[in-house]
Protein backbone atom coordinates (compact mmCIF):
# COMPACT_ATOMS: atom_id res chain seq x y z
CA UNK A 1 0.00 0.00 0.00
CA UNK A 2 1.25 3.51 -0.81
CA UNK A 3 1.98 5.74 2.18
CA UNK A 4 -0.69 8.24 1.14
CA UNK A 5 -3.28 5.45 1.08
CA UNK A 6 -2.27 4.39 4.60
CA UNK A 7 -2.55 8.01 5.77
CA UNK A 8 -5.95 8.29 4.09
CA UNK A 9 -7.26 5.09 5.66
CA UNK A 10 -6.21 6.14 9.14
CA UNK A 11 -7.14 9.82 8.95
CA UNK A 12 -10.62 8.94 7.66
CA UNK A 13 -11.21 7.16 10.99
CA UNK A 14 -9.97 10.06 13.13
CA UNK A 15 -12.29 12.66 14.62
CA UNK A 16 -11.02 15.09 17.23
CA UNK A 17 -7.64 13.50 17.92
CA UNK A 18 -4.56 15.72 17.76
CA UNK A 19 -2.19 14.68 14.96
CA UNK A 20 1.54 15.26 14.75
CA UNK A 21 2.92 14.45 11.31
CA UNK A 22 6.43 13.58 10.21
CA UNK A 23 8.51 16.01 8.16
CA UNK A 24 8.45 16.03 4.37
CA UNK A 25 6.15 14.09 2.10
CA UNK A 26 4.09 12.46 4.88
CA UNK A 27 2.93 15.95 5.95
CA UNK A 28 2.31 17.01 2.35
CA UNK A 29 0.28 13.86 1.78
CA UNK A 30 -1.76 14.31 4.98
CA UNK A 31 -2.46 17.95 4.07
CA UNK A 32 -3.57 16.84 0.61
CA UNK A 33 -5.84 14.10 1.99
CA UNK A 34 -7.40 16.32 4.65
CA UNK A 35 -6.42 19.55 6.38
CA UNK A 36 -7.71 20.18 9.90
CA UNK A 37 -6.82 22.50 12.76
CA UNK A 38 -5.99 19.34 14.74
CA UNK A 39 -3.04 18.68 12.40
CA UNK A 40 0.50 19.79 13.16
CA UNK A 41 2.72 19.43 10.09
CA UNK A 42 6.19 19.25 11.55
CA UNK A 43 8.92 21.04 9.65
CA UNK A 44 12.68 20.74 9.93
CA UNK A 45 13.02 18.57 13.00
CA UNK A 46 13.53 15.09 11.56
CA UNK A 47 13.21 12.46 14.30
CA UNK A 48 11.24 14.62 16.68
CA UNK A 49 7.62 13.85 15.78
CA UNK A 50 7.53 11.10 18.44
CA UNK A 51 9.06 13.41 21.07
CA UNK A 52 6.66 16.25 20.24
CA UNK A 53 3.79 13.76 20.40
CA UNK A 54 4.94 12.50 23.79
CA UNK A 55 5.21 16.01 25.26
CA UNK A 56 1.78 16.86 23.91
CA UNK A 57 0.19 13.64 25.18
CA UNK A 58 1.58 14.32 28.65
CA UNK A 59 -0.01 17.77 28.71
CA UNK A 60 -3.50 16.91 27.48
CA UNK A 61 -6.17 14.28 28.03
CA UNK A 62 -6.99 14.27 24.31
CA UNK A 63 -5.72 11.43 22.18
CA UNK A 64 -2.55 12.21 20.28
CA UNK A 65 -1.76 10.39 17.04
CA UNK A 66 1.74 10.61 15.60
CA UNK A 67 2.53 9.74 11.99
CA UNK A 68 6.24 8.96 12.08
CA UNK A 69 8.65 7.34 9.62
CA UNK A 70 11.13 4.48 9.87
CA UNK A 71 14.11 6.76 9.18
CA UNK A 72 12.93 9.23 11.78
CA UNK A 73 12.24 6.73 14.55
CA UNK A 74 15.61 5.07 13.86
CA UNK A 75 17.23 8.49 14.25
CA UNK A 76 15.57 8.97 17.65
CA UNK A 77 15.16 5.43 19.04
CA UNK A 78 15.61 6.74 22.58
CA UNK A 79 12.20 8.31 22.20
CA UNK A 80 10.62 4.83 22.32
CA UNK A 81 12.33 4.18 25.65
CA UNK A 82 11.09 7.51 27.02
CA UNK A 83 7.55 6.93 25.74
CA UNK A 84 7.47 3.48 27.35
CA UNK A 85 8.65 4.83 30.69
CA UNK A 86 6.34 7.86 30.69
CA UNK A 87 3.51 5.49 29.70
CA UNK A 88 1.04 8.02 28.20
CA UNK A 89 -2.23 6.14 27.75
CA UNK A 90 -3.45 8.68 25.17
CA UNK A 91 -0.54 8.34 22.72
CA UNK A 92 -0.65 6.39 19.46
CA UNK A 93 2.63 6.24 17.58
CA UNK A 94 2.30 5.09 13.98
CA UNK A 95 5.48 4.29 12.10
CA UNK A 96 4.90 4.42 8.34
CA UNK A 97 7.72 2.09 7.39
CA UNK A 98 8.82 2.25 3.74
CA UNK A 99 12.34 1.04 4.63
CA UNK A 100 13.78 4.26 3.26
CA UNK A 101 14.21 8.02 3.60
CA UNK A 102 11.33 8.52 1.19
CA UNK A 103 11.19 12.29 1.34
CA UNK A 104 14.81 12.77 0.30
CA UNK A 105 15.24 10.25 -2.52
CA UNK A 106 14.38 6.85 -1.03
CA UNK A 107 17.83 5.97 0.27
CA UNK A 108 17.56 2.69 2.25
CA UNK A 109 17.28 2.72 6.04
CA UNK A 110 18.02 -0.26 8.30
CA UNK A 111 14.29 -0.93 8.69
CA UNK A 112 14.62 -3.77 6.17
CA UNK A 113 16.85 -5.72 8.56
CA UNK A 114 15.59 -4.44 11.91
CA UNK A 115 11.96 -5.18 12.78
CA UNK A 116 10.71 -1.97 14.42
CA UNK A 117 7.72 -3.76 15.96
CA UNK A 118 10.10 -6.18 17.68
CA UNK A 119 12.17 -3.22 18.91
CA UNK A 120 9.04 -1.69 20.45
CA UNK A 121 8.07 -5.04 21.97
CA UNK A 122 11.51 -5.56 23.48
CA UNK A 123 11.33 -2.11 25.08
CA UNK A 124 8.08 -3.12 26.71
CA UNK A 125 5.22 -1.73 24.59
CA UNK A 126 2.20 -3.90 25.36
CA UNK A 127 -0.08 -2.77 22.58
CA UNK A 128 1.42 -3.23 19.14
CA UNK A 129 -0.43 -3.42 15.84
CA UNK A 130 1.01 -4.47 12.50
CA UNK A 131 -0.57 -3.47 9.21
CA UNK A 132 0.51 -4.23 5.67
CA UNK A 133 -1.41 -4.07 2.41
CA UNK A 134 -4.65 -4.82 4.15
CA UNK A 135 -7.60 -3.02 2.61
CA UNK A 136 -9.39 -3.20 5.97
CA UNK A 137 -7.57 -1.05 8.48
CA UNK A 138 -9.67 -1.14 11.63
CA UNK A 139 -8.24 1.93 13.26
CA UNK A 140 -11.26 2.22 15.57
CA UNK A 141 -9.89 -0.85 17.38
CA UNK A 142 -6.54 0.95 17.77
CA UNK A 143 -8.29 4.06 19.10
CA UNK A 144 -10.14 1.98 21.70
CA UNK A 145 -6.97 0.31 23.02
CA UNK A 146 -5.05 1.66 25.95
CA UNK A 147 -1.82 3.42 25.11
CA UNK A 148 0.93 3.94 24.62
CA UNK A 149 0.28 2.16 21.34
CA UNK A 150 2.83 1.34 18.67
CA UNK A 151 1.49 0.84 15.16
CA UNK A 152 3.92 -0.61 12.65
CA UNK A 153 2.60 0.01 9.15
CA UNK A 154 4.65 -1.36 6.25
CA UNK A 155 4.09 0.81 3.18
CA UNK A 156 5.48 0.97 -0.35
CA UNK A 157 8.35 3.24 -1.29
CA UNK A 158 7.48 6.39 -3.22
CA UNK A 159 5.80 9.72 -2.65
CA UNK A 160 2.49 10.96 -3.99
CA UNK A 161 2.68 13.82 -6.46
CA UNK A 162 1.34 16.46 -4.10
CA UNK A 163 2.43 20.09 -3.75
CA UNK A 164 4.12 21.70 -0.77
CA UNK A 165 1.82 22.87 2.01
CA UNK A 166 0.74 26.44 1.24
CA UNK A 167 0.87 27.56 4.88
CA UNK A 168 3.61 29.50 6.63
CA UNK A 169 5.29 27.61 9.51
CA UNK A 170 3.97 30.16 12.04
CA UNK A 171 0.44 29.68 10.69
CA UNK A 172 0.75 25.92 11.19
CA UNK A 173 2.05 26.47 14.73
CA UNK A 174 -0.47 29.13 15.75
CA UNK A 175 -3.49 27.31 14.37
CA UNK A 176 -2.47 24.14 16.18
CA UNK A 177 -1.81 25.95 19.46
CA UNK A 178 -5.19 27.63 19.18
CA UNK A 179 -6.83 24.24 18.61
CA UNK A 180 -5.18 22.94 21.78
CA UNK A 181 -6.26 25.96 23.85
CA UNK A 182 -9.75 26.33 22.33
CA UNK A 183 -10.92 22.99 20.87
CA UNK A 184 -13.30 23.56 17.96
Ligand SMILES: Cc1ncc(C[n+]2csc(CCOP(=O)(O)OP(=O)(O)O)c2C)c(N)n1
Nearest residue numbers: 024044046069070071072100101102103104
Ligand atom coordinates in the same frame (compact mmCIF):
# COMPACT_ATOMS: atom_id res chain seq x y z
C1 LIG B 1 18.47 16.09 11.22
C2 LIG B 1 17.96 15.97 9.84
N1 LIG B 1 18.58 15.11 8.98
C3 LIG B 1 18.11 14.98 7.72
C4 LIG B 1 17.05 15.71 7.29
C5 LIG B 1 16.56 15.59 5.85
N2 LIG B 1 15.40 14.73 5.78
C6 LIG B 1 14.14 15.25 5.79
S1 LIG B 1 12.94 14.08 5.68
C7 LIG B 1 14.10 12.84 5.60
C8 LIG B 1 13.68 11.40 5.44
C9 LIG B 1 12.72 10.95 6.50
O1 LIG B 1 12.55 9.55 6.37
P1 LIG B 1 11.39 8.81 7.11
O2 LIG B 1 11.25 9.30 8.50
O3 LIG B 1 11.57 7.34 6.94
O4 LIG B 1 10.09 9.31 6.35
P2 LIG B 1 9.60 9.00 4.83
O5 LIG B 1 9.89 10.26 4.07
O6 LIG B 1 10.32 7.82 4.33
O7 LIG B 1 8.12 8.74 4.97
C10 LIG B 1 15.40 13.37 5.66
C11 LIG B 1 16.64 12.55 5.58
C12 LIG B 1 16.45 16.60 8.22
N3 LIG B 1 15.37 17.33 7.90
N4 LIG B 1 16.92 16.70 9.47
Ligand SMILES: [Mg+2]
Nearest residue numbers: 069070100102
Ligand atom coordinates in the same frame (compact mmCIF):
# COMPACT_ATOMS: atom_id res chain seq x y z
MG1 LIG C 1 10.72 6.10 5.55
